[in-house]
Amino acid sequence: MLPNELLLNICQYFSARELYRALYPLNHRFRSIVDSMPSLHLTMTNNECHAPVWLAYPRVFKLSIEQVKHIDFHKFSSIRSLKWISPSDAQMRQIHSSIYLFHLCQLSIYNMPNTPATAYLHQCIFSNGFPHLRKCILDHVDTKFVWTQSPSLRAVSIGSLSDSLVFERILLSCPNLTRLDFRVIRRIVTSSSLTCQHINLKRLYLMGNISLQSVNIILACLPCLVYLSVKWTVREHLATYFQHLSNTFNVYLPYLHRFDCEFLYNGHYEDLIKIKSTLERLHPCFTHHLQITKLSYGRVRIYTT
Structure with missing residues (x-):
């Protein structure tokens, strides 16, 4: 018979739902093992029955929610990581008003409604409303309300950004940020008035439609960057484009150690092979x-390994 310590290690790979439905009914030994697990992860969807999983709620550290109409956070007193897909407007208000999320360390929200409640949640996130929050993933950010600072945040990922004001306000509100990820940039418009300098940001990931001028303005704010990853379509002549990137790196990024890219380019493959060494x-x-x-169709992919 397997010792309890080994069973505990094995149980860590199962969700709370799997543990309470498969092992809990077996016998007293398995019930005591499941009940003794200090941190559990659980995924809740609207079409699932939650009995007897409700017994695990106080020990759920990692909670994922997808299209659940009703949820009471007071049952989840130990949440450290929350992932929510398609919350309603009322649920957005519930997130920032719940005292049971005070110790939240990671927050990921997808398909957020475009409402004042969402803007207010963003204000809470970037104004220390979650004082232990270290990582945040959002599909967009609304700057309708005033932000202060959130010193605990270390990593932020934004799914869609089209305003340089959001970029600047994130830098100003997160003084200890070390990683920033713009998964999609929709025709970002930057002004030459960005004057903030963020010395703690070390890793930047950019993807989307962004001009070289905007790249310059963004990188000028990040003098201590050591890693940069970019992914988009290049429309300028490739040699000129890389020369411009090189000049930008030399001027603004003296500590850059690694550059990763994935560019799509309309050009002749044979011509690019000839200038690769250059x-x-x-x-x-x-x-x-x-x-x-x-x-296909005359396109070329330029990327790093």
Whole structure:
């Protein structure tokens, strides 16, 4: 018979639902093992029955919710990580008003409604409403209300950003931020008036439609960046584009150690192969990392390995 310590280690790989439905009914030994587990993870959907899983609620550390109409956070007194897909407007208000989420360390919300309640939640996130929050993933950010600061935040991911004001306010409200991720940038418009400098941000991930001018303005705010990852379509001549990137890195990013990219480019594959070595000599971060792959319809993929 397996010792309890080994069974506890095995049980860590199962969700609270699986444990309470598969093991809990077996016998007293398994019930005591399941009841002794200090941290559980649970996924709740609207079409599932939650009995007898409700017994685990006080020990759920990681909770994922998808299209659940009603939920009482007072039953979940130990939540440290919350992922919510498609919350309603009322549920958005419930998140920022619940005292049971005070110790939240990670928060991910997808398909948020575009309402004042969402804007108010964003204000709470970036104004220390969750004083232990270290990582936050949002599909968009609304700056309708005034923010202060959230010193605990270390990593922020924004699904869609189209205003330089949001970028600047995130930097100002998160002085200890070390990673910033814009998963999609929809024609971001930046002004030359960005004057903030963020010395703690070390890793930046950009994806979408962004001009070289905007790249310059963004990177000028991040002098201590050591890692940069970008993914978008290049419309300028490739050699000119890489020369511009090299100049930008030399001017604004003296500590840059690693640059990863994935560019789509309309051009002749054979011509790019000829200038590949020239591109790699433009900056140390390009050396021995660039790869070129021929795609259909005259397109070429330039990426790093």
